[in-house]
Amino acid sequence: MTALTSSQSGLLLVNPLQRQWFTGKGDAMAPPESLPIGVRVVADLVEENHVRISVPGIVGRDRQSFIEAQYQALLPDVALRGSWERASAQPLLPRPFGLHAVGVASPTLTGQLDELTKAGHPIEGVWTLSYLMAHWAVRQAALSGQSWLLLCLGLPYGMRMVLLHDQVPVFSRLLLADDPGMQAQEVGQTLKYLTDNRIIERDVRPAILPLDPAPALRQGLQDLGLNMLPSMAPRHANGMLAEVMTLAGSRAPGNLASIALRRHHLAHRTRQGLRLLTGVVAVAGAAGLVMQGQALLQGVDQSRVQQQQAAQMTESAQSIRDDLARRNINVPLLRLAMEVQQQELQKGIDPVQQLWLLGQLMKGHPQAQLVRTEQALREQACVNLQANAEAEVAAVVVTESTSLQTEWQFDVRPSSDLLPRQRQALLEALAKSVAVWPQWQLKTNPERQESATALTGGQGSAIDRAATDWRWCLVPRTPATEGTP
Numbered sequence: 015m016t017a018l019t020s021s022q023s024g025l026l027l028v029n030p031l032q033r034q035w036f037t038g039k040g041d042a043m044a045p046p047e048s049l050p051i052g053v054r055v056v057a058d059l060v061e062e063n064h065v066r067i068s069v070p071g072i073v074g075r076d077r078q079s080f081i082e083a084q085y086q087a088l089l090p091d092v093a094l095r096g097s098w099e100r101a102s103a104q105p106l107l108p109r110p111f112g113l114h115a116v117g118v119a120s121p122t123l124t125g126q127l128d129e130l131t132k133a134g135h136p137i138e139g140v141w142t143l144s145y146l147m148a149h150w151a152v153r154q155a156a157l158s159g160q161s162w163l164l165l166c167l168g169l170p171y172g173m174r175m176v177l178l179h180d181q182v183p184v185f186s187r188l189l190l191a192d193d194p195g196m197q198a199q200e201v202g203q204t205l206k207y208l209t210d211n212r213i214i215e216r217d218v219r220p221a222i223l224p225l226d227p228a229p230a231l232r233q234g235l236q237d238l239g240l241n242m243l244p245s246m247a248p249r250h251a252n253g254m255l256a257e258v259m260t261l262a263g264s265r266a267p268g269n270l271a272s273i274a275l276r277r278h279h280l281a282h283r284t285r286q287g288l289r290l291l292t293g294v295v296a297v298a299g300a301a302g303l304v305m306q307g308q309a310l311l312q313g314v315d316q317s318r319v320q321q322q323q324a325a326q327m328t329e330s331a332q333s334i335r336d337d338l339a340r341r342n343i344n345v346p347l348l349r350l351a352m353e354v355q356q357q358e359l360q361k362g363i364d365p366v367q368q369l370w371l372l373g374q375l376m377k378g379h380p381q382a383q384l385v386r387t388e389q390a391l392r393e394q395a396c397v398n399l400q401a402n403a404e405a406e407v408a409a410v411v412v413t414e415s416t417s418l419q420t421e422w423q424f425d426v427r428p429s430s431d432l433l434p435r436q437r438q439a440l441l442e443a444l445a446k447s448v449a450v451w452p453q454w455q456l457k458t459n460p461e462r463q464e465s466a467t468a469l470t471g472g473q474g475s476a477i478d479r480a481a482t483d484w485r486w487c488l489v490p491r492t493p494a495t496e497g498t499p
C-alpha cells in the first residue's frame with residue numbers, strides 16, 4: 015500500500031538553481047496544476063547542517079524536553095529538522111544514547127512549501143537528498159562492511175557529497191560545479207577539510223563511492239590516489255538520481271515536514287480513503303441486493319418445483335388408492351400385517367452378529383465360498399428343505415402354531431478341485447462350526463443330507479445339487495427350541 019501511494023504521488027526536487035518535478039516513478043514531468051494524492055519534496059540545498067545529540071539516561075517528558083533544548087542550541091531558528099534514528103529506536107530504559115539530526119534553514123525551501131500549500135497540494139513529507147543517499151547505501155549489502163564511506167552523486171547542476179560513519183550520515187556538501195576535473199579536486203579538498211577539523215582521524219582513509227560517475231571524474235579521483243570502490247550502476251532507467259529520489263516515503267528516515275503539513279496530508283488521505291470506502295460499500299451493497307434478488311428468484315423456482323413434485327406425488331397416491339379400492343384390498347389391515355411382520359423379523363435378531371458369524375466361518379475355511387444368504391418369515395421354518403431329506407423330516411417335530419418363525423438360510427460352495435476326502439473333511443468342519451453357534455439352532459444340516467445321498471447312490475438331480483452347494487437352514491434358539499433333539 016505504501017509503494018502504491020508513493021508511485022501515485024509527485025516528486026519535487028528543490029535545488030539552488032530551479033525546482034524540478036518528477037513522477038512517482040522518477041520520470042521528468044511538467045509542473046502540475048493539481049495532484050490527487052500528494053507531493054514528496056526532496057531538498058538539495060547548500061544550507062544543510064548535520065549535528066549529533068548525546069542524550070543522557072532520562073526518560074519520559076524529561077527526555078523529549080532535553081532533545082528539544084538541544085535542537086534549539088545546535089540548530090537555532092531551524093524549523094525543518096529531522097533525526098536519522100526513529101523515535102521507536104530510542105531505548106525504553108533510562109540509559110544514554112545518541113541522535114544524529116539534520117536541519118535545513120533555507121528561504122527557498124520555505125517559499126516552495128508555502129506555494130504548494132496555497133495551491134492545495136497535500137505535502138506527504140520533506141527529505142534531504144543526503145539522507146536519501148545514505149538510506150540507499152544502507153540498503154546495499156555490499157557496503158555494510160565500510161566504516162567510513164564518502165558517497166559522490168553527480169547532478170545536472172553539480173555534485174552532492176555525503177560522508178557516512180557506520181552507515182550514519184555525519185557530513186554533506188553540495189558542489190555547484192559541473193566540470194569533472196574540478197569535482198575531483200573538490201573531493202580531495204573536502205577530505206582534507208574533514209581531517210583538519212577532526213571529523214575523521216588522520217590515519218583513516220574513507221572509501222570513495224562515485225554513483226553513476228562520468229569517466230573523467232572517476233579518472234580524476236584515481237589520479238588523486240584515493241581509496242576507490244567500484245562504481246554502482248543505476249537500476250533505474252533515468253539514472254541514479256531518480257533511483258535515490260524514489261526512496262522518499264514513509265520508510266525513509268529524516269522527514270523534515272512539520273506536524274501541520276503532515277496533518278494536512280493525512281486529512282487528504284483520509285478523505286480519499288473515505289470516498290473509496292463509500293464507493294466500495296455502495297458497490298458491495300448493490301452486489302448484495304443483486305445476489306439477494308437472485309436467491310429469491312431461485313427460491314421461487316425451487317418452491318414451484320416442489321409444488322409440482324407434491325402434486326405428482328398426490329396424484330400417484332390417489333391412483334394407488336383407486337387401484338387398491340378396485341381390488342378390494344383393506345389398506346389398514348395390510349399396513350398392520352406389514353408392521354407385524356417387520357416387528358417379528360427384527361425381534362431377537364442382530365444382523366451385525368449374523369454377518370460377523372458368516373465372516374468368521376469363511377475366514378476359518380478358505381476352501382469354501384459363500385454363495386447366498388437369505389432371511390425370511392415362515393409359518394413353519396425350514397420345511398421345504400426338510401421335505402427333501404426324509405431323515406431330517408423324521409427327526410424334526412413340527413409344532414402347529416399360527417405365529418411366524420424366522421429362518422436363516424445360506425449356501426456354501428466348496429472348491430471344485432477338492433478330493434472326496436477333502437470335501438468330506440471340509441463339510442464336517444463347517445457343520446461343526448455352525449452347530450456351536452449359541453443363538454441359532456440348526457434345522458437343516460447338509461452333512462446328513464450328503465451322507466444320505468452317498469448311501470442311496472445314483473446320479474439324480476438331488477445328487478448333482480448336493481455335489482455343488484451345501485445349504486444350512488437355522489432358526490433362532492429359544493427355550494422352546496433348545497429342547498428339540
